[in-house]
Amino acid sequence: MKEIFKRHPRYGAAPQDFEALPDNLWIRCPRCRELLYSKELEQTQRVCSKCKYHFQLTAQERIDLTVDAGTFELLGPSMHSVDPLHFESRGESYSDKLAQYKDQSEADESFIYGAARIDDQAVVLGATEFKFAGGSMGAVFGERVARAIEEAELRGVGLVIFSSGGGARMQEGTISLLQMAKTVAALDRFKESGLPFISVMADPCLGGMTASYAMLGDVNIGEPGAYIGFAGRRVIEQTMRQKLPQDAATSEFLLQHGMIDMVVPRVELSSVIGRLLRAYVTCNQSSIRRRLVEQPV
Amino acid sequence: MSSLFDFEHELQPLERELESLRKRRDANGAEADQEERLKGAIDDRLREVYSRLTPWEKVQVARHRARPYTLDYLQLAFTDFVELHGDRAYADDRAIVGGPAVLDGYAMMVIGHQKGRDTRENVDRNFGMPHPEGYRKAERLMAQAERLKIPVVTFVDTPGANAGLMDEERGQAEAIASSISTMLALRVPTVAVVIGEGGSGGALAIAVADRLLMLEHSTFTVASPEAAAAILWRDSAMAPDAAASMRITAQDLYGMGLIDDIVPEPVGGAHRNVEAVAAEVGRAIRSSLDALDRLSVDDLMRQRYTKYRDIRFYGE
Numbered sequence: 001m002k003e004i005f006k007r008h009p010r011y012g013a014a015p016q017d018f019e020a021l022p023d024n025l026w027i028r029c030p031r032c033r034e035l036l037y038s039k040e041l042e043q044t045q046r047v048c049s050k051c052k053y054h055f056q057l058t059a060q061e062r063i064d065l066t067v068d069a070g071t072f073e074l075l076g077p078s079m080h081s082v083d084p085l086h087f088e089s090r091g092e093s094y095s096d097k098l099a100q101y102k103d104q105s106e107a108d109e110s111f112i113y114g115a116a117r118i119d120d121q122a123v124v125l126g127a128t129e130f131k132f133a134g135g136s137m138g139a140v141f142g143e144r145v146a147r148a149i150e151e152a153e154l155r156g157v158g159l160v161i162f163s164s165g166g167g168a169r170m171q172e173g174t175i176s177l178l179q180m181a182k183t184v185a186a187l188d189r190f191k192e193s194g195l196p197f198i199s200v201m202a203d204p205c206l207g208g209m210t211a212s213y214a215m216l217g218d219v220n221i222g223e224p225g226a227y228i229g230f231a232g233r234r235v236i237e238q239t240m241r242q243k244l245p246q247d248a249a250t251s252e253f254l255l256q257h258g259m260i261d262m263v264v265p266r267v268e269l270s271s272v273i274g275r276l277l278r279a280y281v282t283c284n285q286s287s288i289r290r291r292l293v294e295q296p297v
Numbered sequence: 298m299s300s301l302f303d304f305e306h307e308l309q310p311l312e313r314e315l316e317s318l319r320k321r322r323d324a325n326g327a328e329a330d331q332e333e334r335l336k337g338a339i340d341d342r343l344r345e346v347y348s349r350l351t352p353w354e355k356v357q358v359a360r361h362r363a364r365p366y367t368l369d370y371l372q373l374a375f376t377d378f379v380e381l382h383g384d385r386a387y388a389d390d391r392a393i394v395g396g397p398a399v400l401d402g403y404a405m406m407v408i409g410h411q412k413g414r415d416t417r418e419n420v421d422r423n424f425g426m427p428h429p430e431g432y433r434k435a436e437r438l439m440a441q442a443e444r445l446k447i448p449v450v451t452f453v454d455t456p457g458a459n460a461g462l463m464d465e466e467r468g469q470a471e472a473i474a475s476s477i478s479t480m481l482a483l484r485v486p487t488v489a490v491v492i493g494e495g496g497s498g499g500a501l502a503i504a505v506a507d508r509l510l511m512l513e514h515s516t517f518t519v520a521s522p523e524a525a526a527a528i529l530w531r532d533s534a535m536a537p538d539a540a541a542s543m544r545i546t547a548q549d550l551y552g553m554g555l556i557d558d559i560v561p562e563p564v565g566g567a568h569r570n571v572e573a574v575a576a577e578v579g580r581a582i583r584s585s586l587d588a589l590d591r592l593s594v595d596d597l598m599r600q601r602y603t604k605y606r607d608i609r610f611y612g613e
Contacts, residue, residue: 080612084553085544089529139611146606168497168519170529173543174555175610177519180498181505184477185605208519210470211498216478230469230498231460239460249465259468 029053031225045266054203054223054266058105059112059127062162062202066270067116067125074114075124076147079140081109087171094171097133105131109140110165113148115155119274121282124152127162128209135165137208138172142179145213146186149197153190158277159197163214166232167207180212187213196280198273201228201251201260219276220260221269222251228260304354305346311339343565350514353537355546356522358514359493363568365575366425367394367409367452370492373575374582375400375407383434387467390431392423392455393503395438397447401583406442408435408503409452412493425494426459429472432502436472436479448486448586451503456521458499476502481605486589486597488582490560491515491547492567507601508585509555511547512574513562518545555608557585 026035032051041048045065046055057065063072080098087094102108110133113126126148128135145161152159169176190197199217201210203226211230214220222228229236229249237244247253251263264272301308315335322328350358358364371378371394378398382389395408412425435451442449458469480487480503489506495517504517511517520528522536525543529535550556560581563570589597 077613082610082612084610085542087542089542139609142608143611170520170525170539170543172610173519174517174545174550175553175608177497177501177517178555178605178608180474180501181477181481181605182608184474184505185481185602188478188482189602208498211473211502212477213474215468215471215474228470229465230458230473231465235460236462236465240462244462248462253465257466257468259471 030055047266052224052265054225056130056164056203058131059107059129059162062127063114063116063125065266066160066162066273067118068120071117072114072125073116074112075151076113076144079109079143081138081140081172083171084139084175085171085173087173089171097171101133105129107132109144110135110138110169111141111144113144113151113161115151115157118160118277119270121274121277122155122157123160123273123277124148124155124157125160125162128165130164133169135163135209136167136169137165137176137179137212138169139175139179141169142182145179145183149183149186149190149213152195152197153193156193156195158195158281159190160200160273161197161213161217162200162202163205163209164202164226165205165209167209167211177208180208183213184216187216191218194284194286196276198276200264200269200273202226204228204232206230206232215259218280219262221272222254222260222263223269224251224263224265226251228254302354302357304350305343307346308339308342311335311342315339340564343569347514347565351537352516352540352544352546352549353522355514356494356516356536356540358566358568359516361566361568362414363571364493365567365571366414366454367407367411367492369571370409370452370575370578371398371407373572374579378407381434381438384430384437386430386433388428388430390423390428390434391421392425392427392459393431393435395435400450400579403448403583403586405448405450405582405586406438406445407450407452408438409492410455410500410503412454423459425455426457427455427499427502428459428464429467429469432458432472432476435503436476439476439479439483443483443485446485448488448589449480449483449506450582450586451487451489451506453489453491453495453500453504453517454493455496455499456494457496457524458502473498473502477505480505481601484594484598486586486592487601488585488589490578490582491517491556492578494518494521496521505605507589507597507604508557510558510560510581510585511550511556512560512567512578513547514566515547516540516545517547517550517556518543553610 029048031053034050083094107129196218375398381396413419413422487506489504491511522540523533525539526535527533563573567574
């Protein structure tokens with residue numbers, strides 16, 4: 001009987017460097033520190049089975065999880081960042097840094113977009129690549145977001161963007177800042193077309209990203225537990241000179257304060273987006289809408 | 298001049314000499330010639346010093362306590378200003394001021410960040426760092442200007458939007474995004490003048506105008522040099538390096554075509570001759586508005602859209 005009440009060693013007692021294990025068999029949840037079996041994590045769409053933390057996804061993982069199988073078609077010509085400021089940091093140029101970002105992320109930039117079907121509804125879908133420079137908004141990012149927006153209008157379909165990133169890209173200075181203006185300018189036009197923009201924000205969504213296109217969705221959706229805000233946790237703690245409560249600036253907090261429409265678990269996202277698209281686009285019988293569908297631009 | 302920057306120290310002997318000359322003149326009323334000569338010498342030195350300011354020195358000039366703020370311009374360059382208050386939803390933010398005013402007989406809606414000069418004022422103005430209600434007030438005034446068909450003029454001067462938990466609760470990100478969206482869609486001409494610090498999204502929120510002007514010694518940046526240094530090198534003491542590498546001066550940004558014009562400052566910076574810089578800013582706003590006034594609303598909207606949509610700086 002005593003055996004039952006015997007304290008078991010905590011899982012957390014695993015060796016510190018286990019994350020570096022080559023086979024990646026186990027992954028530690030960054031939120032609750034639980035060790036998760038990586039195969040199981042795939043089955044739960046990369047959601048921690050213990051605390052429901054929604055792991056960051058690569059753009060490709062996001063697309064695969066969201067769209068109807070085999071329907072995604074990558075759009076847009078190939079584009080690359082340049083180094084307009086001739087930025088150098090400790091002897092390392094921005095061009096060197098870009099090469100590093102590419103290697104680390106196996107992506108060509110921090111945002112990609114394409115056409116797809118979600119729950120059998122045609123959409124243009126864009127997703128940030130957090131692994132590329134923290135999903136930051138350089139000139140390529142801004143241009144691709146703007147083109148994704150324009151592509152949705154051209155095709156007369158809804159626009160869905162998944163956003164997760166740290167905001168500005170320091171190495172592009174004020175050009176990075178102006179991507180906020182570029183994406184919003186494109187979105188302002190799009191909104192005249194009578195088509196919906198569904199903005200899904202994932203952990204973490206910060207700074208210029210949240211303070212531009214991402215917060216301007218017709219429907220704003222947050223993933224459970226995602227940190228979504230203007231300033232990061234550390235910055236706020238410095239401003240306030242106090243520790244923040246655990247739930248500060250999470251999706252649930254934003255829902256409570258009226259900033260987003262809903263918090264949707266990853267497993268339900270496609271069907272929620274599908275319902276919205278049916279209401280706003282497919283089953284929208286207004287004459288303006290019909291004209292759009294019958295005579296695409 | 299009571300307080301000099303480090304880079305101005307070579308002026309100290311000249312200023313001291315001028316000071317003592319003035320004291321002597323008070324006593325006997327002569328020596329006007331010599332005073333003029335000395336003033337001329339000081340101006341020459343200042344002109345030289347200010348022509349080779351480093352980006353970090355510009356940051357310091359842009360933050361100078363005696364530098365004119367939005368309300369100073371409203372007082373010196375405009376007439377008939379009536380300050381309007383409140384966002385009609387939550388509060389009145391004292392870090393953003395605004396209301397109708399007249400410049401050379403032309404009515405416009407003027408909106409700007411407002412810093413304080415001393416501690417008491419800065420508590421009141423939150424160091425010019427707006428809360429969401431500040432941006433919502435700005436948006437309300439822009440919409441009013443559009444309805445009343447008067448141009449919108451903004452003065453940009455903030456270290457950045459406030460970053461507290463209350464700001465997240467009240468939607469700082471949404472407030473900034475929405476202000477950008479509203480300003481870009483205004484069907485009246487818009488002019489923005491960066492008069493000091495153009496700090497990040499908190500500055501951009503009221504800066505997306507048809508004509509974006511910057512004072513000669515102002516800066517416009519994606520993050521304060523201190524914050525950028527902390528992000529890039531985990532060391533905010535490297536702010537001078539960040540200021541240099543991020544190309545944040547009016548001259549750099551003009552060179553890249555990101556702003557439309559530079560408004561010259563008086564010798565030795567705006568804080569040395571507030572009346573002169575106010576007159577210069579007034580002239581710059583007038584000439585920008587005169588040019589914009591010649592456009593039809595459709596052309597105005599098309600040009601503004603293109604201005605922000607077609608920012609390049611990428612390879613394809």
